Amino acid sequence: MNVPSSVHAITNLNRLPDEDVMEQLQAGVVEAFDVIVHRYKDRLHNFLFRYTSNHEDCEDLVQETFLRVYRSRHSYERIAKLSTWMYTIALNLAKSMYKKKQRMTTMSIHADSSDPDDRELEISDTNLMQDEELHLKMCVHELEKALMELNEDFREVIVLRDIQQLSYEEISDITGTAMGTVKSRINRGRQQLQEIMGNYVKSETF
Amino acid sequence: MRTMEYVFLSANQRNTYSMSSNLTHHDKISGDFVLKFAESCLRSDEIRSSGEDIKMNGARYDRDISTLLQQLPKVKACKNFERKMAARFALELHEEVVSRNRENIARSSIPG
Numbered sequence: 060m061n062v063p064s065s066v067h068a069i070t071n072l073n074r075l076p077d078e079d080v081m082e083q084l085q086a087g088v089v090e091a092f093d094v095i096v097h098r099y100k101d102r103l104h105n106f107l108f109r110y111t112s113n114h115e116d117c118e119d120l121v122q123e124t125f126l127r128v129y130r131s132r133h134s135y136e137r138i139a140k141l142s143t144w145m146y147t148i149a150l151n152l153a154k155s156m157y158k159k160k161q162r163m164t165t166m167s168i169h170a171d172s173s174d175p176d177d178r179e180l181e182i183s184d185t186n187l188m189q190d191e192e193l194h195l196k197m198c199v200h201e202l203e204k205a206l207m208e209l210n211e212d213f214r215e216v217i218v219l220r221d222i223q224q225l226s227y228e229e230i231s232d233i234t235g236t237a238m239g240t241v242k243s244r245i246n247r248g249r250q251q252l253q254e255i256m257g258n259y260v261k262s263e264t265f
Numbered sequence: 266m267r268t269m270e271y272v273f274l275s276a277n278q279r280n281t282y283s284m285s286s287n288l289t290h291h292d293k294i295s296g297d298f299v300l301k302f303a304e305s306c307l308r309s310d311e312i313r314s315s316g317e318d319i320k321m322n323g324a325r326y327d328r329d330i331s332t333l334l335q336q337l338p339k340v341k342a343c344k345n346f347e348r349k350m351a352a353r354f355a356l357e358l359h360e361e362v363v364s365r366n367r368e369n370i371a372r373s374s375i376p377g
Binding site for chain 2: 089092093096097100101104105108109117118121122125126129130198199202203206217221222224249252253256
């Protein structure tokens with residue numbers, strides 16, 4: 060049986076670290092683009108959804124981010140991690156869209172009628188008791204609303220840190236903000252969320 | 266992996282709540298509340314007041330903001346995202362070729 064050469068190419072590319080895959084794309088190996096899409100589609104969706112709170116906007120932004128990555132492939136330099144570079148592109152696109160629309164919608168944890176694809180929502184903790192589940196579901200609902208009430212500068216660092224689990228250094232690179240400012244915004248953002256959430260979470264020393 | 270649909274009550278459990286005829290008044294109120302919550306029909310004041318109840322009822326519900334943020338459901342790309350992306354990428358490549366051809370033609374048509 061003949062295996063298409065593109066399958067071989069993708070198999071080989073799959074073994075490479077992100078930055079090497081990007082180098083292949085820069086060298087004209089178009090299959091590298093599929094590998095990048097496969098690796099980053101979920102991460103970018105989660106990040107952009109938590110930032111925009113809208114499935115349609117989020118999907119458009121993810122697609123546009125990947126296309127920008129391709130169009131700007133020659134401007135990428137290995138001194139930065141590919142993930143940092145991609146998050147920067149995604150964040151800039153989201154910000155400019157936000158400015159254009161000047162409005163953000165709140166979302167519900169329940170079935171999202173704006174989502175034509177009926178995505179699955181995954182919960183990481185599988186050992187919850189039923190009453191705790193109820194509480195968690197309500198907390199999640201309130202937290203998603205609270206997140207959208209946050210100032211944009213705070214929301215972006217909170218999402219990058221607490222949801223995407225990036226390092227302070229990466230967040231500093233992505234947002235183009237000094238590390239001290241990033242840490243301070245994260246603390247203040249959490250404090251604001253704490254205040255908004257009030258009844259749902261314990262007081263925390265930030 | 267669990268989806269949010271399975272988080273709370275199964276359909277059978279919900280039926281148990283609605284079908285039972287031996288519920289006390291308090292149970293009925295709780296049952297109604299649970300059903301409304303499961304169907305996402307709670308009013309905002311009901312959600313708020315239940316939050317206050319939960320707060321009064323014990324520290325075991327306490328979760329800090331950071332932990333809660335980590336437990337937000339992970340939103341993934343839709344199943345056919347890669348196919349849609351491949352289609353847009355094919356268009357992008359096509360446009361790239363067309364634009365390159367146009368440049369080549371323009372270059373070759375310059376006299377001399």
